[in-house]
Amino acid sequence: MGLLNFTRDPVPEAVSGDMHNLNQLSAQQFSELTEVLFRFLTEPKEVERFLAQLSDFATMNKISLGPLKNIVKSILLVPNGALKRNLSSEQVRADFIALGLSEEKASYFAEQWKVNSPTLTRLAVGQTLMINQLVDMEWKFGVTAGSSELEKVGSIFLQLKLVVKKGSQLENVYVELTLPQFYSFLHEMERVKTSLESFS
Amino acid sequence: MAALRDGDFAALQMLLKAPSKDAVRQLCQECFSSPPAALGPLAQRAGPGLAVSAEEAEQLVSALHNLTRHVVYRGFTGAEDILCLFPENFHQNLKNLLTKIILENISAWRNEAQASQISLPRLVDMDWRVDIKTSSDSIVRMAVPTCLLQLKIQEDAALCGNNPVVSALTVELSKETLDTMLEGLGRIRDQLSAVANK
Numbered sequence: 001m002g003l004l005n006f007t008r009d010p011v012p013e014a015v016s017g018d019m020h021n022l023n024q025l026s027a028q029q030f031s032e033l034t035e036v037l038f039r040f041l042t043e044p045k046e047v048e049r050f051l052a053q054l055s056d057f058a059t060m061n062k063i064s065l066g067p068l069k070n071i072v073k074s075i076l077l078v079p080n081g082a083l084k085r086n087l088s089s090e091q092v093r094a095d096f097i098a099l100g101l102s103e104e105k106a107s108y109f110a111e112q113w114k115v116n117s118p119t120l121t122r123l124a125v126g127q128t129l130m131i132n133q134l135v136d137m138e139w140k141f142g143v144t145a146g147s148s149e150l151e152k153v154g155s156i157f158l159q160l161k162l163v164v165k166k167g168s169q170l171e172n173v174y175v176e177l178t179l180p181q182f183y184s185f186l187h188e189m190e191r192v193k194t195s196l197e198s199f200s
Numbered sequence: 201m202a203a204l205r206d207g208d209f210a211a212l213q214m215l216l217k218a219p220s221k222d223a224v225r226q227l228c229q230e231c232f233s234s235p236p237a238a239l240g241p242l243a244q245r246a247g248p249g250l251a252v253s254a255e256e257a258e259q260l261v262s263a264l265h266n267l268t269r270h271v272v273y274r275g276f277t278g279a280e281d282i283l284c285l286f287p288e289n290f291h292q293n294l295k296n297l298l299t300k301i302i303l304e305n306i307s308a309w310r311n312e313a314q315a316s317q318i319s320l321p322r323l324v325d326m327d328w329r330v331d332i333k334t335s336s337d338s339i340v341r342m343a344v345p346t347c348l349l350q351l352k353i354q355e356d357a358a359l360c361g362n363n364p365v366v367s368a369l370t371v372e373l374s375k376e377t378l379d380t381m382l383e384g385l386g387r388i389r390d391q392l393s394a395v396a397n398k
Contacts, residue, residue, distance in 0.1 A: 083338075083339070084338065084339060084340050085340050085341075086339070086340070086341055086342075121339070124338045124339045125338075125339060125342060125344055127338045128333060128336040128338060128339070128342075128344070129336060130346070130372045130374070131348075131370065131372050132369070132370055132371045132372055133371070133372050133373075133374075133377075134349075134371040134372065134373050134377050134381070137380075137381055137384055139384065139388060141388060141391075141392070144317070147313075147317050147318075149269065149272065149273060149313040149316075149317065150272065150273060150275065150310065150313050150314065150317075151273050151274055151275055152275055153314065155314065156392070156395075157319070158388065159320055162369075162371065164369070164371055173351075173353070173369055174320045174321060175320065175321055175322070175323045175351065175353055176319045176320040176321065176322050176323070177322070177323050179392070181323055182385075182388070182389075182392075183389075184326075185323070185326060185385070186382075186385045186386075186389060188326060188328060189378065189381065189382055189385060190382065192328050192330065192347050192349075192373075192378060193378055193379070193382060195330045195345075195347075196330055196345045196346075196347060196375050196378060197375075199330065199332055199343070199345040200345060200375065
């Protein structure tokens with residue numbers, strides 16, 4: 001097997017056997033299986049749904065679930081590696097062919113890869129480490145009517161509640177701003193937006 | 201908030217023993233700014249300069265504190281309002297001097313009262329930077345801009361006394377989060393202008 005695009009590590013031995021088994025599926029069956037796979041890849045949290053759909057596929061096509069799961073494990077190696085390395089659909093197709101999948105099925109999978117890769121890339125970027133991610137912001141503003149030191153006040157205050165993700169916990173941070181501070185904050189945030197946009 | 205008591209004006213007349221008008225002015229400012237708990241030590245410092253006993257000094261300092269705080273509380277702006285507070289038989293020149301000193305300081309004192317009002321932790325400073333993420337364990341090559349925002353937040357001044365605790369919070373915002381935040385801030389600005397235009 002020549003150099004693969006999706007990985008630099010040696011591929012497990014079982015993979016060529018699994019690809020051979022895949023080639024035995026009809027085009028219709030392969031297309032259904034591919035759909036199940038991509039639905040899982042685009043919604044990786046839906047593990048139970050994925051397993052249920054695999055089980056249905058196995059029953060409907062009279063395949064045993066155990067071997068099917070092994071086949072699926074082998075197939076998933078390629079899209080996972082491809083995502084990490086930003087591979088093109090041609091490279092994905094080439095890799096499947098190198099692993100032993102038929103040209104027809106490799107081309108089909110590569111097509112589906114092309115269609116789904118924007119969503120998948122966005123998901124992968126979203127998983128990238130973020131420090132103290134700002135998750136939510138709530139605000140209220142009002143007027144201070146009076147205080148124990150000043151009978152009549154009439155000044156505007158703005159209160160922000162920032163919900164920050166620290167590790168796996170959420171922490172609430174409460175801040176009060178005066179009106180000039182608010183306008184200054186808004187101005188700075190608009191500058192940040194311009195900066196971010198110039199880099200996108 | 202301090203309310204004026206009966207003995208206060210009697211105690212204030214001890215200011216007639218002050219060495220100069222500036223001394224009176226100085227004492228007024230110190231009495232206003234001092235929290236009730238710190239009036240004792242202030243009296244001990246001020247007493248010798250006025251040639252009064254320790255007990256008299258305490259009464260005087262307390263009276264001045266009450267008077268200045270009361271005027272700021274009521275939000276008086278004119279001399280008449282302040283002059284009306286004094287009883288009939290109060291020393292005329294001292295009354296005028298005190299009124300003058302109070303009027304000179306009233307807006308600074310008002311600002312001081314507002315600044316030391318109870319509040320949630322206050323924003324004191326904010327800095328930001330924009331980074332470009334180029335690689336991670338989930339994607340080997342990318343160019344994703346992200347914003348790091350550092351907010352310096354000071355705890356309630358009243359709770360910290362003279363040593364305000366300032367903590368720094370650094371948060372990371374993605375472009376989407378920033379856009380949502382700006383939307384929210386924009387809505388606040390619109391509502392503020394609606395309120396201002398009423």
